[in-house]
Amino acid sequence: MEQAQVLTFLNNKDRDLLLQFCGYSTTEPLHSFGPAVRPHYIIHFILNGKGIFQIREKTYHLETGQGFLIEPDELTFYQSDAQEPWEYLWIGFNGKMIPEFLKQIGLSSAHPIFHCDKKKELYWLVNDMLVHSKSNFSSDLRRTGLLYEFLSILALNPLESDQQVDSEYMYINQAIEYIKNNYWDGIHIYDIAKYLCIDRSYLYLLFHKYLRQSPQDYLATFRLTKASELLSTTTLSIESISNSCGYGDPATFSKAFKRWKSMSPSKYRKQKRASGTVLSN
Numbered sequence: 001m002e003q004a005q006v007l008t009f010l011n012n013k014d015r016d017l018l019l020q021f022c023g024y025s026t027t028e029p030l031h032s033f034g035p036a037v038r039p040h041y042i043i044h045f046i047l048n049g050k051g052i053f054q055i056r057e058k059t060y061h062l063e064t065g066q067g068f069l070i071e072p073d074e075l076t077f078y079q080s081d082a083q084e085p086w087e088y089l090w091i092g093f094n095g096k097m098i099p100e101f102l103k104q105i106g107l108s109s110a111h112p113i114f115h116c117d118k119k120k121e122l123y124w125l126v127n128d129m130l131v132h133s134k135s136n137f138s139s140d141l142r143r144t145g146l147l148y149e150f151l152s153i154l155a156l157n158p159l160e161s162d163q164q165v166d167s168e169y170m171y172i173n174q175a176i177e178y179i180k181n182n183y184w185d186g187i188h189i190y191d192i193a194k195y196l197c198i199d200r201s202y203l204y205l206l207f208h209k210y211l212r213q214s215p216q217d218y219l220a221t222f223r224l225t226k227a228s229e230l231l232s233t234t235t236l237s238i239e240s241i242s243n244s245c246g247y248g249d250p251a252t253f254s255k256a257f258k259r260w261k262s263m264s265p266s267k268y269r270k271q272k273r274a275s276g277t278v279l280s281n
Contacts, residue, residue, distance in 0.1 A: 017095040019147045022129045024089045027080040034077035040092040041102070042070040043154075045122050047088055050081035053112070058169075060113050061211060067154075069102070069112040089126045093147060105155045118153045125150045171196055172210050175203065176218075183223050186246050189215050224260045227253070231265055232272045238265050 020040050027049075035054075044053075045067035053060045053068045054077040062068065063084075070076050080086035107114060116122065125146050132139040132146075175192050182191075192215060193200040207215045223245045230241045239250045247253035257265045 015095050015144075016097040017101070017144060017147060018093060019129065019143045020092040020094055022089070022091045022126050024123075024126060024130070026087045027085045029082045029085045030079060031085060032077065032079035035075050036077075037073050037075055038070055038092075039072055040094050041072060041098055042090055042092045043150075044068055044070075044078070044088050044090045045116065045119075046086055047119060047123060049084045049086040049088075051079055051086045053078045055109060055112055062113065063212060065115055065117060065119060067114050067116060069107045069109070069114075071109045071112075074109050089123060091126065091129070091147065091150060101151055105151065107154070114154060114157060116154060116157055118156070121153055122150060125153075168206055168210070171198060171203070171206055175207075175215065179219055179222055183219065183226065184244055184246050186248060187219070189219070192219075220256065221260075223247070224257055227257060227265070228261070228268065231269045241265070 046062055046064055048064050050061070050063040053062055055070075055074060060068065068078070102108060105114075129143050129146050132142045174196055178192055178195050179187075189203065190200055193203045196203065203215055207213060207218060211218060213221075227241050227245045230236055230244060234241075236244070238254065242248075242250040242253035245253070247256070254265055257268070261268055263271075
């Protein structure tokens with residue numbers, strides 16, 4: 001069951017900066033919200049776990065130490081991971097100065113993602129907001145001060161330009177597309193780098209930065225995932241599946257598959273048959 005602490009304020013006075021709500025949640029696997037639009041600015045920060053955030057036809061894979069901005073009237077969707085669901089905190093806010101503040105920090109709908117290594121500081125700021133929940137002038141000033149402090153911590157982490165991020169995502173997307181179209185052909189990482197006209201080490205850095213894994217690991221997982229589909233849905237031989245997924249040697253394929261699934265391809269297929277999976281030629 002999801003565990004959450006939430007605090008909401010109905011005070012909508014025209015101020016420079018105003019906290020509308022805040023909260024903290026330990027989500028269930030695949031917990032999601034949206035697609036939906038919100039009337040306020042909202043920042044989520046991930047304390048633990050993994051998940052995705054979607055906005056303007058872009059999907060971001062996020063984990064501990066990262067966060068995302070939702071601007072008013074932007075259609076967004078986010079979902080926690082099935083295996084490592086999110087534990088996150090959030091703040092909702094409005095105010096005349098918000099557009100300028102976010103511009104200075106470097107956050108926008110075009111660049112909604114940030115990194116922050118001050119996890120404990122952000123957690124205790126939101127916790128302090130939750131503690132000062134009374135509707136009086138003193139608590140109101142306290143919460144506003146905490147909100148300023150929260151944004152000041154984000155401002156300590158300069159963000160890259162949108163142009164740089166778009167360029168990096170272009171390389172990632174093109175690399176993934178190349179893998180999807182050529183995984184069966186025994187390609188190597190240097191083939192991907194050559195296709196993109198970039199250095200292998202730069203490709204490695206991009207994959208670790210955005211996908212939290214190496215290009216080699218991504219390629220291997222993609223091949224093995226395709227192999228598991230063929231094992232479950234066809235009667236092709238292990239050797240044929242090995243060749244179809246870019247492994248020239250069935251023994252190498254079997255070893256890699258066993259390392260990935262903790263069982264041999266043959267045993268995996270038997271389990272799928274026993275569970276009633278339909279096989280076809």
